[in-house]
Amino acid sequence: MNGNGEEVAVYEIAVVVSQSNVIKDKEIGDCLDILVAEFRNVGLIVDIVSGVSDEFIKVAAPPVTLGRAAAEIQLKKPTRMDLQFEWEEMDAFLKQPDGSLFSWSERFQCYHHLIYGIVNKSNLMISLKYDGKEFCWEVGQSLLQTLESKGIVKQVFPLHAEMKRKKLLRSWALNWWDLTDQPIDEIYSYFGTKVAIYFAFLGKYTQWLFFPAALGLIVQLVDFGSLQLLALPVFFISITLWAVLFFQFWKRKNYALLARWQINCTIGIGQGHKLLGMKWSYRQPPVEVIKTLGTDKAREKELYQRHEWLGHLMRFRNDVFVILSIICLQLPFELAYAHLYEVIGSDIIKFGLTAIYLFVIQYFTQIGGKISVKLIKNENNENSENRADSLVYKVVFGLYFMQSYIGIFYHALLHRNFRTLRQVLIQRLIISEVLENLLENSLPYMKYSYKKYKTIRNKKKHENNKPSGKIHVSTRVEKEYLKPAYSASIVEELEDGLFDDFLELALQFGMIMMFACAFPLAFAFAAVNNIMEIRTDALKLLSMFKRPVPRDAVTIGAWINIFQFLIVMSICTNSALLVWLYDQEGKWKIEPGLAAILIMEHVLLLIKFGFSHFVPEEPAWVRANRVRNATQAQDVCSKQLLRTISGEKTSNESKKNE
Structure with missing residues (x-):
């Protein structure tokens, strides 16, 4: 809050834009102007800050803007069970420990939807200008992703909230x-x-x-x-x-x-x-394939089993590869270092040996990490x-x-x-x-x-x-x-x-x-x-x-x-x-x-x-709360289902009478 009792916007996301865009292209079609205008159109609060070599667009979102974004992405929030968020029913959803409606993770998802969800909804391509060059914003394409691909937007990152950070x-x-x-x-x-x-x-x-x-x-x-x-x-x-x-x-x-x-x-x-x-x-489960099978349950079961066992086999293959690599490559190296450390009498030579060892294992670690990531990409x-x-x-x-x-x-x-x-x-x-x-x-x-x-x-x-x-x-x-x-x-x-x-x-x-x-x-x-x-x-x-x-x-x-x-x-x-x-x-x-x-x-x-x-x-109290909430949620769903069935039955009977 400021001195007048008004709520001060907390900027939580920053967009980094190359400064040459601002210096040279102050005309219609300027990328920065269009990006800022689009941010404001979706309800975001925007502040532009000039830096030494770049421009920074700080972004904040009022609660109503976050609420609409949460409803659009069908964010699940807990009441007594996880339900799709609706801004009009915000009082039904549980608050965070600090009293706010959305957690930092939920706000971040909403920010991502808002800033990356700005797309060209017109029927024509829009011409954008940057550094004396023109390029097109294609129909249905995200504006921010377009600017990122052209190198105009360098980075998007979360900002520290200064008051909370100092606290x-x-x-x-x-x-x-x-x-x-x-x-x-x-x-x-x-x-x-x-x-x-x-x-x-x-x-x-x-x-x-x-x-x-x-x-x-x-x-x-x-x-x-x-x-x-x-x-x-x-x-x-x-x-x-x-x-x-x-x-x-x-x-x-x-x-x-x-x-x-x-x-x-x-x-x-x-x-x-x-x-x-x-x-x-x-690798995704074969859901899209299964949808085309209709009611062929046997074929559906076969696809799921194949997918499941393929995943287990790939993980087993990767684990065997890692274990064999360790036994054949790393184990002899580690044992050689340990043996030399044991037999060497000079502390100075031991220190030098340890320095060489620490230098070499940095490369072992980097190579092993890269290989592990490539192996994991093939796992289910x-x-x-x-x-x-x-x-x-x-x-x-x-x-x-x-x-x-x-x-x-x-x-x-x-x-x-x-x-x-x-x-x-x-x-x-x-x-x-x-x-x-x-x-x-x-x-x-x-x-x-x-x-x-x-x-x-x-x-x-x-x-x-x-x-x-x-x-x-x-x-x-x-x-x-x-x-x-x-x-x-x-x-x-x-x-x-x-x-x-x-x-x-x-x-x-x-x-x-x-x-x-x-x-x-x-x-x-x-x-x-x-x-x-x-x-x-x-x-x-x-x-x-x-x-x-x-x-x-x-x-x-x-x-x-x-x-x-x-x-x-x-x-x-x-x-x-x-x-x-x-x-x-x-x-x-x-x-x-x-x-x-x-x-x-x-x-x-x-x-x-x-x-x-x-x-x-x-803990017993956690289990009791979970069971109670599940029971209450089941009761609500059962009553809603009964009302729906009764309404459909009444509607069908009235149609027959007509």
Whole structure:
């Protein structure tokens, strides 16, 4: 609100237009003038801002404009069940946690429909002018897509809402007093579901880390005397039970968040990938073919079965290809590095070897990511989230699992060199995480500074013979345009920056869990790192990157299965570590102590799978609300159906009487 009590427009989308369009073509048919006029015709509020080298069209939409767009795209919104949105019945639809009618994801879909839905509805082609050249706006073609194809519109991206951004900076990114507390509802309203679920998971994971961190400090620093041999097995059992319970209670919190945000547990194609011109081609079910079959049920069943099994075979083929590539190419490379690290005595040479190794694996990772994307294109995945999950499995289990753990396995399981093992763990947990945090927070600023410098330099070259004052980037929209996008380091087609953030957590969890008995103090380092991670990730999203495109999600996806797999692996690896600690002579005698460790391993595996049924994933109050809402929705549908049938019956009888 401004001082006069009027509502101030919040600009949430920016369209970047080449500046040469404005300087040279101030005449009838000018692209910028036509684009702005069309934006206003569909009810958008438009503001034009001149930058150093480009023009920026900031776009806002009043509630009524968003409501009409939501009705046109048949947006599904929850009442007591998901219904098609109608602006006239807006009071029937549930509000967001911040009191607004539409979530950020829903508003983004409406913006996309409005700005990309401007098409040439006339019967003739319209002539447009740009940089002294003319081109045609074809009948039925999108105006914005036409301008994008000609290079006139450079980019369309979401804008930060400055008031909400500053509020989140104060209450979240810069609020160091609340170690793990976060305004999750405000994060959901501002960034969308997927980002909010990530930070909810990170916060709960960090809270639960306090227990194993304190226990690890006690085991590492306290001398238990004659009971010292029992300290590590007790610690191992405790952290295994802790990990199993944590993920069961995380699932409960996940359900509670979805219920609070009025989100169904089933989502369709992720909107984030197909909005703003981002497309993805994949094999669709043979629905169109089936429509032509009429009532031929046998043929329809055959097509569905063929499609289903073809998808399974393609996924199996791709998985076999990835596994064989890892065994034949990456495994020898990782083992060679681990062996050289073990036999080399000079720390300087070890440092140089590690630097070369880190440089080479960057290329391994990039090549593996590109190959994985090409393989996934041939899979029968139902939606973009399933394709992203498939990428996570292939890349994380393949490339990163080998890179992160094979060397540690080599030191721990083959050489039984616990001194080197602890050295590698400390190096990975402390040095690597500190360096990663520094890089992931400094690189965006360096990229922004370079783009800013390049923009100003190009402008000076363009105005070489013209006297002008000092050139600098002053507008907020241009500063946001120069910031890097929140994208994944490995591939941008399927994943955003959350891939790297989740990957960092998964690798950390694997380190502290699988080698817990070798270095109990690791949990304390992980807890301190994650407290820092919450604030640095928040600062990164709010200040260093463009506002990310909202993405739909109901869980953390494939990552939950990766964490569960790491728990099972940790039971096996820690049991092996305990065996080798108590069998230092290497005689492999099944003495009572070693037999107890083997029995403990089997018992913990049973407990791990048993606790999945002991602790219910869905809270009782969430399940009760879901059942009640489903029952009420069914009653409404039944009554409506009965009225329709009764009306048709009455109409038919009156026609017969006539």
